[in-house]
Amino acid sequence: MKYKPKILPVRLYGDDFLRKKLPEIDYNTPGLPEFIEDLIYTMYARDGIGIAANQVGSFYRMIVIDPEQDNKLNKKSPIVMINPVIENKEGEVVYEEGCISLPDIFADVSRSKKITYSYTDRMGNRITETAEEIKAVVIQHEFDHLEGILFIDHLGTLDRLKIMHKLKKLQARAVNGQNILEGLTL
Numbered sequence: 001m002k003y004k005p006k007i008l009p010v011r012l013y014g015d016d017f018l019r020k021k022l023p024e025i026d027y028n029t030p031g032l033p034e035f036i037e038d039l040i041y042t043m044y045a046r047d048g049i050g051i052a053a054n055q056v057g058s059f060y061r062m063i064v065i066d067p068e069q070d071n072k073l074n075k076k077s078p079i080v081m082i083n084p085v086i087e088n089k090e091g092e093v094v095y096e097e098g099c100i101s102l103p104d105i106f107a108d109v110s111r112s113k114k115i116t117y118s119y120t121d122r123m124g125n126r127i128t129e130t131a132e133e134i135k136a137v138v139i140q141h142e143f144d145h146l147e148g149i150l151f152i153d154h155l156g157t158l159d160r161l162k163i164m165h166k167l168k169k170l171q172a173r174a175v176n177g178q179n180i181l182e183g184l185t186l
Ligand SMILES: [Zn+2]
Pocket: 098, 099, 100, 101, 141, 142, 145
């Protein structure tokens, strides 16, 4: 029987899981194929173009991205990256970023324009690729999550001040134990 994926609760800013550095995982971990299905399903349900495992409270060192998705055309091509490593970085580029774990917060972030990276794919193959611009930015953002780093950590003092009130609101939710995003947004 085909596995029916479910939406996993997303951890929001203030949750300790977002600050955890995730250890490498064994590709043959039981339950990993199902978790991958759930993570992909959750990313699309939350309108994300990328998601990292600790955003749903998992210790698996893996991310899913789909920077080329098109909702109008219903075009989906999720890329699963297990134990990703960024091998090389070049240049600089600035995009406005947001994050499923930081709702309603957006800011310009400077990142490398071109990266070379390797990862284990869903079939268990180790792959090395190069990406530029948006795809490179998405991978760097998600890779950061696996290291416990959030995009707001890259902001300067002034940009941080601009979003401080929103961060405080999220932090207050965390203190009250309401920092998990549940329910359908489909
Ligand atoms: Zn994020």
